[in-house]
Amino acid sequence: MILGSAIDIVERCGVPRFYFVDFPLGNPCGKPYDQEMQGSIVSKALSLFVSASEARTVVKDPNRWGSEEWRERYMEINPEDREKMLRQGEERRRKRQHLRDIGHTRKD
């Protein structure tokens, strides 16, 4: 079973059971230091092991993050950053090519 937050990616992949927590990527088990919420989320996720009867079963957790700004801000592209982003991409491609050239990659 998957306990996670990127529902579009998980549903495209297709998994037996998915407990969906609609939080920013990074804290699928609950907000940091909120042990009560974490316990509740993990317990409910586990119950899906029992309740699901077919593949692609998705259950959404009722908890909310508290604010919604993160939804728009994740990987946000500001028009004034276009040139900078192109330079970053160029730098990234150059580095990747260098790593391939020197063999700093997985061999298996």
Add this chain to the structure above:
Amino acid sequence: MYDISMHEAQPVQYMERTRLYYEAQGFDRAYQWAQHDDVPFKPLSKPLSESRVAVVTTGARYDRLMTDPRFVDSGDIDELPSHLFARDLAWDKEATHLNDLGSYLPVRILQTLAENGTIGSVASRFHCLPTEYSQRRTRETDAPEVLSRCQEDHADLALLVPL
């Protein structure tokens, strides 16, 4: 009165967001996300209260650069680190952080649930599954390796908790 809290926020469309981001960085080929028409399913073979649960994360026990090769790794649940490392992965580094292990690696919570009888036990190791650009590598190398380690630990169920 218009109450915004009554309206359900829509989940972030991560595939579209990622496509636009890398397009803006000048990458000309969009990533092809994994897609499976046939999805396996198996009912539990024994009650949850008798099942051993293994935890699989995409975080790492060691700090990595985005350019470092990644490998399957496992940690002892009796020697949990204070946090995992994932600065080389894409997650929401502005909205949150990984300082509280319990917010993304539920080992201690599962240990509590084992003590109160909700589950049978927690597998002795948690596993770090690398996120790879190559789906073939995940499918043919890393996933079988994690499965094999879960079986070595006699786990009945795997809880995959990607960041």
